Amino acid sequence: MTTAAQRPSPATFTAPDGSRFLLVAEPSATVVHWALASPIDIAFDPAGHEGLGWTVARVSLHGTWRIGSQDVTREQQALLGLEETWLRMQNNPSDTVAAADAKRWGEQARELGDQRAWLRALAAAPAWQPKLAARDGAAVFSLTTTRAALPEVARLLVERREDQALRDLERGWLETFEERARERVSDPLINLRAELLALTMAGHPSARAIDPPNPAPPRREQAAAAWAATQAPSRAVHVLVGDLDVAAAKATLAAAFARSDLIAPPLPAMPLLAPLAGERRSRIVWSVTPTIALAWPLPTPVDGDTVAAIAEWLGGDDGELARRLRAAGRAEARARVVAPWPAARDGRALLTIEATDPAGLAGLADAIIAACKASAAGAPADDDLARAHAACMRAWRAVNPDARSAAASAAATHLAWPSQPFRFGPPAPPAATAVQACAQQIFAAPAAIVEASQ
Secondary structure, X not given: OOOXXXXXXXXXXXXXXXXXXXXXXXXXXXXXXXEEEEEOOHHHOOOOOOOHHHHHHHHHHHOEOOOOEOOHHHHHHHHHXXXXXXXXXXXXXXXXXXXXXXXXXXXXXXXXXXXOHHHHHHHHOOEEEEEEEEEOOEEEEEEEEOOOOHHHHHHHHHHHHHOEOOOOHHHHHHHHHHHHHHHHHHOOOHHHHHHHHHHHXXXXXXXXXXXXXXXXXXXXXXXXXXXXHHHOHHHOEEEEEEOOOHXXXXXXXXXXXXXXOOOOOOXXXXXXXXXXXXXXXXXXXXXXXXXXXXXXXXXXXXXXXXXXXXXXXXOOOOXXXXXXXXXXXXXXXXXXXXXXXOOOHHHOOEEEEEEEOOOOOOOHHHHHHHHHHHHHOOOOOHHHHHHHHHHXXXXXXXXXXXXXXXXXXXXXXXXXXXXXXXXXXXXXXXXXXXXXXXXHHHHOOOOEEEEEEX
């Protein structure tokens, strides 16, 4: 990957249809990496169908009505028939007639719709290694292509957006349901976190991420609405990195992304998280290691790099919080600091601390609060700030070993933090004054505290 010193400044522009682009020319590159991020934040999903945005993103790779359909009218009929039979089976799993109808409609849908046709067209562009991945509340579709193929790849991406067939929706929904169910079963802190959200973000869309998944498949009209809500041009972020003539690329993209027929609903309500009026405490009983969790709303606006640096500065076995707890006589206490949590636009979420201590939980919350306030009273030492930034850099490099991965990361980051300037590359070194000011604002407020015991 070209170093930051060798790379021309990234160019940003908005296409006529509202699509947002970041173009990063790499002088030594011979290919172009293209990443497209769209939201799969739970706030965009209809109530009762959390995960639908991720589902439609996945099944979107099965093609469009123009590319892949042998007979659009008959295929649409087959997909609607399949929808009805899935709903019948959901309502009555022993309905053998519905099962037979589902098999018949499914076979007809497969005969009429080629789920690989659009990907083959993409390969012929040429574009290779298409990949869809979930990153921090975003579905990121990435591929690698050439400068000469940009017009054709752009055309295919616009067609995917505007003429989406949503083939195999029911099976895609079941995969999402199973994934979410496995995540819940494998998370030993699920009840603790649910209680923490109930104390701090009740009614906030992000709080629904903890809800049990719903096996009932969505209607196609619901899926189409979710597609429009997440794929409308203003909701997406494109990052192109590599062998680019920036001026020519802008002209190509402006011509391709000229208009859209998708009608996006208003952005979901995201109320500001005000500091708690007073300390809130709750206790739950469960069967794993006794744990205590604390949460503070993040101030708004907040800088993502600063918040990440605070989490790294405080957290870890050698972090500021661990040192202060050892000094307070809690040598065996362990604390994990996460911010922002859960994923939400522009960090409108929480800083959380999850802690355990073999000596017991009595007094642990108060010790953590005192340690956090004391830590925020002064600016972090240069060595501590350097350690925190090094940890942020390691985390970034672990998921961004090459330019293609970095393009995907940049697209997801800007989607999550739309109010902050477009940036390509690793996190910026935090300023000690910014870290201190943000930490003081966070810990000046009361905390929400949940204690989970055996």
